[in-house]
Amino acid sequence: MKLTKTLLATTALTVAAGAVAAQEMTIVSWGGAYSKSQKLAYHDPYSEKTGVTIINDDSSAEAVAKLRAMNEAGNITWDVVDVVAADAIRLCDEGLAMEIDADTQLAPAPDGTPASEDFGDLLVSDCFIPQIVYSTTFGYRTDMVGDTPPTDVCAVFDTETYPGKRSLEKRPINNMEWALICDGVAFEDVYDVLATEEGQNQALAKLDTIKGDVIWWNAGADTPQLLADGEVVMGSTYNGRLFSVIEEQKQPVAMLWDAQVFDLDGWIIPTGLSEERTQRALDYIYFATDTQRLADQAKYISYGPARASSAPLVGQHADLGIDMAPHMPTDPENAKRTFLYNYEFWADYRDDIDAKFQAWLAQ
Amino acid sequence: MSDAAQSGPMLAADGTPLKQSLARSLRNQKMRALMLIAPLLIFVLISFIVPIASMLFRSVENNIVADTLPLTVEALQDWDADSGELPDEPVFTAFVTDMVAAIEAKEHTRLGTRLNYEQTGMSSLFRKSGRKMKKLDPVADAPFKDKLIEIDKDWGELQTWRTIKTHSVTITNGYFLNAVDMRRTPEGIQSQPEDKQILVKLFVRTLIMSLIITGSCILLGYPIAWILANLPMRTANVLMILVLLPFWTSLLVRTSAWKVMLQQQGVINDVLVWLGMVADENRLVMINNQFGTIVAMTHILLPFMILPMYSVMQTIPPSYLRAAKSLGATNWTAFWRVYFPQSVPGIGAGSILVFILAIGYYITPEIVGGTKGVFISNRIAYHISSSLNWGLAAALGTILLAAVLILYWAYDKIVGIDNVKLG
Numbered sequence: 092m093k094l095t096k097t098l099l100a101t102t103a104l105t106v107a108a109g110a111v112a113a114q115e116m117t118i119v120s121w122g123g124a125y126s127k128s129q130k131l132a133y134h135d136p137y138s139e140k141t142g143v144t145i146i147n148d149d150s151s152a153e154a155v156a157k158l159r160a161m162n163e164a165g166n167i168t169w170d171v172v173d174v175v176a177a178d179a180i181r182l183c184d185e186g187l188a189m190e191i192d193a194d195t196q197l198a199p200a201p202d203g204t205p206a207s208e209d210f211g212d213l214l215v216s217d218c219f220i221p222q223i224v225y226s227t228t229f230g231y232r233t234d235m236v237g238d239t240p241p242t243d244v245c246a247v248f249d250t251e252t253y254p255g256k257r258s259l260e261k262r263p264i265n266n267m268e269w270a271l272i273c274d275g276v277a278f279e280d281v282y283d284v285l286a287t288e289e290g291q292n293q294a295l296a297k298l299d300t301i302k303g304d305v306i307w308w309n310a311g312a313d314t315p316q317l318l319a320d321g322e323v324v325m326g327s328t329y330n331g332r333l334f335s336v337i338e339e340q341k342q343p344v345a346m347l348w349d350a351q352v353f354d355l356d357g358w359i360i361p362t363g364l365s366e367e368r369t370q371r372a373l374d375y376i377y378f379a380t381d382t383q384r385l386a387d388q389a390k391y392i393s394y395g396p397a398r399a400s401s402a403p404l405v406g407q408h409a410d411l412g413i414d415m416a417p418h419m420p421t422d423p424e425n426a427k428r429t430f431l432y433n434y435e436f437w438a439d440y441r442d443d444i445d446a447k448f449q450a451w452l453a454q
Numbered sequence: 455m456s457d458a459a460q461s462g463p464m465l466a467a468d469g470t471p472l473k474q475s476l477a478r479s480l481r482n483q484k485m486r487a488l489m490l491i492a493p494l495l496i497f498v499l500i501s502f503i504v505p506i507a508s509m510l511f512r513s514v515e516n517n518i519v520a521d522t523l524p525l526t527v528e529a530l531q532d533w534d535a536d537s538g539e540l541p542d543e544p545v546f547t548a549f550v551t552d553m554v555a556a557i558e559a560k561e562h563t564r565l566g567t568r569l570n571y572e573q574t575g576m577s578s579l580f581r582k583s584g585r586k587m588k589k590l591d592p593v594a595d596a597p598f599k600d601k602l603i604e605i606d607k608d609w610g611e612l613q614t615w616r617t618i619k620t621h622s623v624t625i626t627n628g629y630f631l632n633a634v635d636m637r638r639t640p641e642g643i644q645s646q647p648e649d650k651q652i653l654v655k656l657f658v659r660t661l662i663m664s665l666i667i668t669g670s671c672i673l674l675g676y677p678i679a680w681i682l683a684n685l686p687m688r689t690a691n692v693l694m695i696l697v698l699l700p701f702w703t704s705l706l707v708r709t710s711a712w713k714v715m716l717q718q719q720g721v722i723n724d725v726l727v728w729l730g731m732v733a734d735e736n737r738l739v740m741i742n743n744q745f746g747t748i749v750a751m752t753h754i755l756l757p758f759m760i761l762p763m764y765s766v767m768q769t770i771p772p773s774y775l776r777a778a779k780s781l782g783a784t785n786w787t788a789f790w791r792v793y794f795p796q797s798v799p800g801i802g803a804g805s806i807l808v809f810i811l812a813i814g815y816y817i818t819p820e821i822v823g824g825t826k827g828v829f830i831s832n833r834i835a836y837h838i839s840s841s842l843n844w845g846l847a848a849a850l851g852t853i854l855l856a857a858v859l860i861l862y863w864a865y866d867k868i869v870g871i872d873n874v875k876l877g
Contacts, residue, residue, distance in 0.1 A: 153839040154837060155842060156839040156840075156842055158459035159842065181567075183558065184564075184581060185561075185563055185564050186559070186561075215724050256718075261825075292649075306742050306824070307742070307824060307825060309821075320719045320720075321719045322717050344825055393555075432459060435578055438577045438578060438581070439570065439574055439576075439578045440574055441841065442570055442571050442574065442841060442843070443574040443650075446646075446650040447650055448651065449648055450649055450651055450652040451649070452825040453652050453655055453656070453826070
């Protein structure tokens with residue numbers, strides 16, 4: 092009897108706590124400098140405007156797995172989630188993310204251009220509101236490459252001219268493409284070649300030539316650290332990380348924009364939220380993805396805003412006072428030779444190629 | 455008083471037979487004891503046992519195909535997969551009916567993902583076809599065979615239908631087969647191709663490296679525990695704090711610190727170069743390999759070895775060693791014949807703790823293991839959070855759990871679990 096009463100009391104308390112916490116939102120992102128840029132550009136002004144408290148959760152790396160688990164348990168605790176485009180497509184397909192109509196539910200550009208045109212081709216899924224264009228590219232130590240700094244991506248495979256270790260991500264995505272490009276495959280043929288058994292072996296054989304010189308990374312912070320320590324002569328990572336190593340921490344590092352791989356990152360809203368929470372999430376999204384906010388984020392981190400109308404508004408870095416435009420992956424000077432990541436291909440081939448890649452690593 | 459009482463069963467005060475009454479009061483006692491631990495028991499059941507059991511069940515559960523394509527699975531029963539002929543129109547009709555419902559419920563891409571584990575290309579086949587099949591009407595638009603092949607030529611491939619049929623069972627051994635580098639194919643059970651075999655290798659590596667880590671913990675921990683047990687209480691307590699200090703630092707920090715120590719531009723290499731023991735261009739490679747994993751994990755797991763050893767050694771009276779020496783034993787004999795046997799339970803307890811913790815470690819190997827020092831748990835983590843192949847992750851986890859239980863049982867048989875003392 093007593094136990095029942097206690098149980099009832101705690102349940103009542105929990106419900107009450109839920110009611111009190113109604114003015115809270117949990118926003119999931121990647122953590123680090125990226126979350127900080129979102130806090131400064133979006134969360135703080137939004138909290139000021141509406142009085143909603145925003146709780147940050149850094150679980151974006153496991154977002155799909157966790158959303159699936161939450162969905163099975165029937166208890167969604169996240170309101171807005173920041174994911175890469177490939178994950179957004181997957182969540183949208185499985186009905187775990189809400190479909191959003193860009194023209195009615197997102198802010199138009201200041202000149203009245205509807206959002207769908209402003210975002211253009213970047214709306215790769217009906218559930219996905221892109222925030223940034225980022226790229227995975229190479230940084231190198233300026234003091235370890237002699238008088239001939241590398242200009243193209245294949246320097247990674249040239250251990251004679253550039254001796255020393257390299258860092259590459261511990262997964263096949265991007266590495267297989269670069270290996271084929273440096274083995275003489277044209278940009279537009281890369282995925283056709285990679286879809287064949289021979290092509291996969293060709294890519295692994297090319298990677299095999301530098302296998303002894305590679306340190307494999309898992310976390311975005313690894314390569315900047317390895318470059319700063321002088322452990323590696325060059326390594327792949329996200330362009331924003333390299334910006335902070337070069338410009339903020341003044342390390343002797345430079346960037347290689349050649350064959351940078353473009354990808355997108357943005358918001359989704361999980362399905363299965365209560366009406367009230369859904370409305371709040373939509374309200375936040377409307378606010379946080381308008382032209383000015385997206386341009387504001389570029390003050391804190393060097394990722395290109397996903398709206399065409401934001402580009403002219405990109406100003407200077409908040410602390411350093413340098414122009415941010417030349418540091419964007421989308422800047423014409425940097426985007427001379429870019430490689431487009433193929434979501435469809437990796438959705439199909441990831442299981443298969445990943446098993447091969449891991450087996451090759453373990454040899 | 456009465457004769458009946460003498461010749462019949464013995465009675466309790468209330469007239470029931472004594473035996474019955476005793477049994478009842480014992481039962482009551484047991485119930486009361488159970489009631490006392492009930493809150494904890496229920497908590498453990500609900501929050502620990504049930505979720506683990508349901509996760510383990512995923513390793514054989516495969517309802518997704520039959521749930522998403524119920525009519526198709528039934529229609530495929532009559533199709534002979536080895537006939538070399540495509541299934542007939544009824545199968546295609548059933549398939550379209552199923553798919554239209556699945557697309558409505560947004561379940562078709564998840565099925566595509568599931569079948570993609572078995573055959574590359576299924577994922578996009580279901581996604582792309584889904585977009586085009588949305589508009590089909592299962593009744594008005596028949597026949598479907600040619601229409602589907604027009605939508606995607608893969609629907610005209612035998613292999614597609616054979617894969618669906620092979621994996622339409624609701625309880626499958628497929629995940630367990632995958633977990634030991636085999637696969638379930640329409641032709642029966644086969645080995646994975648050579649260039650995809652990795653999991654067995656990882657299991658073996660995990661076991662061997664965990665044993666090495668346990669061994670190095672014993673070697674390093676034994677002298678420390680011995681010193682702690684034989685020093686005066688006051689000094690021992692101060693040193694004990696040093697042993698426990700690492701628990702106050704995050705695991706991630708301790709692991710990353712080893713990176714700073716061991717890497718080629720790290721502290722140890724710099725010192726060696728400065729001393730002239732290593733040439734600048736031949737700096738030692740001590741991290742991102744098995745050595746790095748063993749060093750970092752030994753460091754992290756050492757306290758778990760020292761604590762049980764110390765508490766067992768504390769109970770060994772120092773007078774025994776003195777007695778042995780006074781009877782003419784050398785230092786070594788006294789230690790080996792008198793002291794060591796009494797400290798074995800501590801070694802046993804520490805080893806079990808360290809080994810079982812080591813076998814499931816994944817953050818440390820992930821950070822310092824490179825390619826040669828990663829464990830099976832890293833693959834489990836990958837399949838749980840990245841590839842979302844939860845069935846395979848559950849199968850790998852089940853095998854790991856079974857391996858631990860078997861080793862525990864073997865330990866019990868050889869050493870005896872009763873000899874394990876934590877103090």
